[in-house]
Amino acid sequence: MSMNGFIESHTHASMVPYDGFKSMAAKGINKAVSCAIVISARHAESYFDHFRMISGFYRQVAATCGVELFSAVGIHPVGIPDDWTRVIDRLPEFLRDDTVVAIGEVGMNHASPLEKDVLRAQLEVAVNHNVPVxxxxxxxNRPHIVDITLNIAVQAGIEPGLLVIDHANLDIIKQINDFGAIPGITVREQNMTPEVLVENLDLFKNGMLNSDYSNIMPNDPVGLIKAVEYMQSRQIDLNIIQEMAGGKAARVYRLPAGVD
Ligand SMILES: [Zn+2]
Incomplete structure (x- = not known):
């Protein structure tokens, strides 16, 4: 049985090779959400240009390959500009674009005071505009950082169902599920393997599969398909597979029903 209409719920479109978009389409991924990242950014303008590059230029490139590209906007912890508050101030303007569907990718690597401030400010924008994060x-230090993240999320007043905690694994899945947040599940050797996923499916079946493609570690632009194919080989309920590989993301990111 073949399935299609998969959604790549977390990629980085400006790093995806042209063949990567072609592979997505060939494997049945016809929509993707690109998360913002500007490594080592020092200027707010670097983010403004990045947002525009993704929602404009790369959306067109992906479309020529058969992938409808949506995006998330925000400040990634690997590149917090000196004038980061200027990015916060303009996020609402970028969110007005119909193809911008979330705030992300945001969060913390060390839970420094600066990282906490930047995360808090972005969660507040998300709450004010009722968009997922x-x-x-x-x-x-993952459980500790997730704990601090969830505390900041509570203070910001975010609805748990709009909070996606990505790169979920066995070490933090209980925190995510107890909070009522959505696990983002990055399928690759150094994050979630298909085997661990299937062995613990009850813990992760509320999640959204992704490949989180970038060029900064070993990566596969269609990594999530490995989980789909392994779940199929283990006779996992097709409804669960379809939900994890697209159905959930379509609802969380309110993606328009597309032509398959
Ligand atoms: Zn990412």
């Missing part, structure tokens, strides 16, 4: 989790 995609939260990055770090490589180290």
């Amino acid at each position: 995609i939260i990055h989790t770090p490589k180290e």
